[in-house]
Amino acid sequence: MEWTMTANTPGQVCLMQGNEALVRGAVEAGIHFAASYPGSPSSQVLGMLGKIAGERNFYAEWSTNEVCALQACIGASFAGGRALCIVKQNGLLCTADALHCAAQHGVKGGLVVVTSDDPSAHSSTNEFDSRWQAVSAGIPLLEPTTMQETKDMIPYAFQLSEELGQLVLVRVTTRVCHGRGNVVLGPLPEQPRPLQPVREWDRMVCVCYMHAPALEKLEAARQEFETSGYNHYSGPEQAKQLIVASGAGRLYAQEAVRRLDVEEETGLLSLGTLWPVPETAVLERLRCAEKVLVLEEVDPFLEQNLEALAGKHQLSITFLDRSGAGIPQTGELDPDNVTAAVSALTGAALPEKTVPEMELDLPEREMTFCAGCPHRATFFLLKKALRQEKNPGIVVGDIGCYFMAGQAAGQYGFQVCNCMGSGINVAEGLGQLTNYGLNQKVVTVCGDSTFFHTILPGLVNAAYHQANMLLIVLDNSATAMTGFQPHPGTGLTAMGRSVKPMDIPKILDAVGCSVETADPFDVVESEKVLRRLLQKTGMNVLIMRQLCATLKAKEQKRPVRVWVDQDKCLGDGCGCDKFCSRVWGCPGNTWDFKANKAFIDPVTCVGCGVCAKLCPSGAIQVEGGAEK
Amino acid sequence: MLSTIALDTQVIRPGLCTGCGACQGLCPYWGSAEGRTVCYFDCERKDGRCQQFCPRMPTDLNALQSRFFPTETILPEIGPFLGLYRTRAAESGIRRGAQHGGTMTALVELALQEGFIDAAVLTRSRGGLEPEGVLATTSKEVRACAGSSFQVPPTLAVLNRALQENRYQKIGVVGTPCKTLAVYKMKAKPLPENDHHADNIGMVFGLFCGWGLDWDGLKNLTEKHLNGASLIHMDIPPSKYHALELQTNSGETVSVNLDEVTPLVRSGCRYCTDMTAEFADLSIGGARSASGWETDKGWNQVIVRSEKGMELLELARKKGVLEFEDTPEGALDKLKAASLGKKRTGGELLRQRSEEL
Structure with missing residues (x-):
């Protein structure tokens, strides 16, 4: 696929994923700089940019967090560079202060922020609508629907950004990032254009008197959007029933209108420029409308703006909100719920289902840790250690693979979890209250990538204020959740350079924490260490170090064979009750229904051998695997 | 459930x-x-x-008792009864480390030497704090377990592991009344599909028990009274002293008012109705007589409950392992009265607790 990112063959049609289209758009825009922190659904974008950065002569980095990424882009823009910042919904919220300040001081070189939202939270812990940030910061907002638009909007956003002297937000959603479609390639610049030296009297400073000019930029954007080619209308000139759609909702609406055969009487206004709303263009359609359905993900962002517009102009229109149209208030749109909504708008009968509903009896499965994941062992041991406490402990979660510890995979391991990097701070609060009558042990966890992302300031706070707590750093040497992007602990950069890795124990030591390291696969010793550290007052840190199972599987020199001696296995008998498959819960530990005994799936098992250590009857055997 | x-x-x-x-x-x-x-x-x-x-899950005590002991030997106050004796270990070395007269240590050692048992599940008191269950197979290991603790360790976990391992076929068990009851529940093989190798349980030795104490509570109490000295022995003299005695490694004895101790009684012990460990081959406790505490604290009283228990005690007499004194007049009645007292109090508290729940 990578050749399509850098092929200078204008006019060629390529099948592309949305994330690839974003990359191609950035290359066609001749960017100088790209920075990101991984987050689904747009994690692949910077990974690909990093690979072609050398060839295309721009700089790309996996920043330590999204604030670093955006602010580095602001620096690049100040030197006249075109800078692309890619974040996910939560990452954009992380940058809120930087984003709002940038909106006031403006930009020099084009600065485009791509934010990827994950409606229905397919690969996120939550669902947010990034579009409000554009309103709050006062910056233009674009949202593509097709892969072609996704590609084209990036150079357009840079051009707009430079025309206005303002950063531009491009919002994409999971279906756009992960969908595929044809893209006609545009020309590539030979080189990114030369940078502009920063002169003595150049300024990009966020001060109050810049607010009014920022509003003027927004008004200029609105005027530009009134005639933008990214907004389309189809349908009768005087449509009484109108659909206004953006993003994925637009394609579903096109399909629904055709399926219900209401093209003749239904207008479809598709918007690609969402903020500021092109009022004149939209009003033209609203004036003749009696009923309006707005299809968007997820919040009623356009809907509220159109309602305000209709109110301002005293138009008598019935707006069908999501619940009125039979669409759930949260989650994605899909062709079915959009068809039902269009039926509610037009009164057209829903087509009868010609295909009977498939009744597949699929087992319901919870998300779980991979086979051999060291986090499973850590949370298993933490549960055991805390059960031995006189009073139940409090475990504060954080964001990463280990978020799944809140479910069976981690023995329902934590009770509270806020956003990424929050664990240390929530625990600090609880830890302080242990001096005020809260007689419970306080534990929090973070991964190594999260440690650098946002734990560090909290660590300083907790250590300085001597909170009574235990921080467990789940060091698996990877940003595993999003696909093994490098972070400061790995010694690698997005562009493939080897650098000196950051040493977590040294950092902890410098901050003044008491630090110990344990191996979660050494279950006996690690449980003792946990028990001991839980008795200690003050700010304690335990690094649970064991390589991510997926990395380990790649490195294994000799295959390991783990198998169950079914003659020894107690099965569901007293003394075991399927301990390996039911409680330990590794996907490799399965059940032989014929023999009513445990069984290890050799395809799934990665050979960590922890289940053999935990088996109450010593029935699990481990062979081979010693590395040279 | x-x-x-x-x-x-x-x-x-x-x-x-x-x-x-x-x-x-x-x-x-x-x-x-x-x-x-x-x-x-x-x-x-x-x-x-x-x-x-579990000794605290519903149990038909009468049915269990008559399954293992002839009905005619069972006294309502103190359970199966073949005789009451006043004894102490003949060897002064055993008596020195013992709680009272060292009868238990001497008898278990003898049972091991004479093949009555091939291993013994005991509690090592470690001076009285942080006791632990051990599996002893030699005289030395048995002697290391002399002396009592008022913290209660889960000694039967050691028995369970030993039975699971199936290495010893005549395992002796020493325990407080709750523990020996549990052992007899094991001997009854309640689960048809899993006999837990219960036939490998040899003899059962019961310890008289008033109550155990809360683990942390006792730790804090001793820390408070000992000022850093280490504890080597603790005991509760007859009720008129109203005290818990703590003996330190420097030979000092600190007396703690019992009013400080009774709030620390382990919750589960308040509902107990067995003082003399009625499920056992032999039950052993501190002696009581008119000669007073200073004499009595070097002696034990032994209830023999089974033929095997009698056989072992008689062998101990024959071999001179134990010294015997005549049982003081009225000793049995006193014992019955004390045992009955515990039955009444425990039963009443249990009734109250049931109503609360």
């Missing part, structure tokens, strides 16, 4: 658990920390050994 939930809701949460360890050492689900019985994870079996062995 699921096994772990049954014990949790019927025994642990209502405060009935004695910490004996009968539910432990069987599986990965139950363990213990500082005398507290801990459930690590839920077991989803409907029934299991943990429920069946």
Whole structure:
């Protein structure tokens, strides 16, 4: 696929994923700089940019967090560079202060922020609508629907950004990032254009008197959007029933209108420029409308703006909100719920289902840790250690693979979890209250990538204020959740350079924490260490170090064979009750229904051998695997 | 009900658990920390050994007793009874480390030497704090377990592991009344599909018991009174002294008012109705007589409950392992009265607790 990112063959049609289209758009825009922190659904974008950065002569980095990424882009823009910042919904919220300040001081070189939202939270812990940030910061907002638009909007956003002297937000959603479609390639610049030296009297400073000019930029954007080619209308000139759609909702609406055969009487206004709303263009359609359905993900962002517009102009229109149209208030749109909504708008009968509903009896499965994941062992041991406490402990979660510890995979391991990097701070609060009558042990966890992302300031706070707590750093040497992007602990950069890795124990030591390291696969010793550290007052840190199972599987020199001696296995008998498959819960530990005994799936098992250590009857055997 | 939930809701949460360890050492689900019985994870079996062995789960005590002891020997106040004796270990070395007269240590050692048992599950008191269950197979190991602790360790977890291992075929067990009751529940083989190798249980030696103390509570109490000195022995003299005596390694004896101690009695012990360990081959406790505490604290009283118990005691007499004195007049009646007192109080408190629940 990578050749399509850098092929200078204008006019060629390529099948592309949305994330690839974003990359191609950035290359066609001749960017100088790209920075990101991984987050689904747009994690692949910077990974690909990093690979072609050398060839295309721009700089790309996996920043330590999204604030670093955006602010580095602001620096690049100040030197006249075109800078692309890619974040996910939560990452954009992380940058809120930087984003709002940038909106006031403006930009020099084009600065485009791509934010990827994950409606229905397919690969996120939550669902947010990034579009409000554009309103709050006062910056233009674009949202593509097709892969072609996704590609084209990036150079357009840079051009707009430079025309206005303002950063531009491009919002994409999971279906756009992960969908595929044809893209006609545009020309590539030979080189990114030369940078502009920063002169003595150049300024990009966020001060109050810049607010009014920022509003003027927004008004200029609105005027530009009134005639933008990214907004389309189809349908009768005087449509009484109108659909206004953006993003994925637009394609579903096109399909629904055709399926219900209401093209003749239904207008479809598709918007690609969402903020500021092109009022004149939209009003033209609203004036003749009696009923309006707005299809968007997820919040009623356009809907509220159109309602305000209709109110301002005293138009008598019935707006069908999501619940009125039979669409759930949260989650994605899909062709079915959009068809039902269009039926509610037009009164057209829903087509009868010609295909009977498939009744597949699929087992319901919870998300779980991979086979051999060291986090499973850590949370298993933490549960055991805390059960031995006189009073139940409090475990504060954080964001990463280990978020799944809140479910069976981690023995329902934590009770509270806020956003990424929050664990240390929530625990600090609880830890302080242990001096005020809260007689419970306080534990929090973070991964190594999260440690650098946002734990560090909290660590300083907790250590300085001597909170009574235990921080467990789940060091698996990877940003595993999003696909093994490098972070400061790995010694690698997005562009493939080897650098000196950051040493977590040294950092902890410098901050003044008491630090110990344990191996979660050494279950006996690690449980003792946990028990001991839980008795200690003050700010304690335990690094649970064991390589991510997926990395380990790649490195294994000799295959390991783990198998169950079914003659020894107690099965569901007293003394075991399927301990390996039911409680330990590794996907490799399965059940032989014929023999009513445990069984290890050799395809799934990665050979960590922890289940053999935990088996109450010593029935699990481990062979081979010693590395040279 | 699921096994772990049954014990949790019927025994642990209502405060009935004695910490004996009968539910432990069987599986990965139950363990213990500082005398507290801990459930690590839920077991989803409907029934299991943990429920069946627990001395605080419903038990038909009369049926269990008449299964193992001739009905005509059973006295309502103190259980099966073949005789009451006043004894002490002949060897002064044993008596020095003993709680009272060293009868238990001497008898277990003899039982091991003479093949009555091939291993013994004992409690090493470690001076009285942080005691632990041990599996002893030599005289030296038996002697290391002389002396009592008022913290209650889950000694039966050691028995369960030993039975599971199936290495010894005549395992002797020394325990407080809750523990010996659990051992007889094991001997009754309650689960048809899993006999837990219960035939490998040899003799059962019961210890008289008033109550055990809360693990942390006793630790804090001794820390408060000993000022850093280490504890080597603790005892409770007859009730007129109203004291707990703590003996330090420097030879000093600190007397703690019993009013400070009684609030620390382990919740589960308040509901106990067995003072003399009625399920046992032999039960042993501190002696009481008119000659007073200073003399009595070097002697034991022994209730023989079974033929095998009698055989061992007589062998001890024949071999000169034990010294005997005549049982003081009225000793049996006094013992009966004390035992009955515990039955009344425990029964009444248990009734009250049942009404609360």
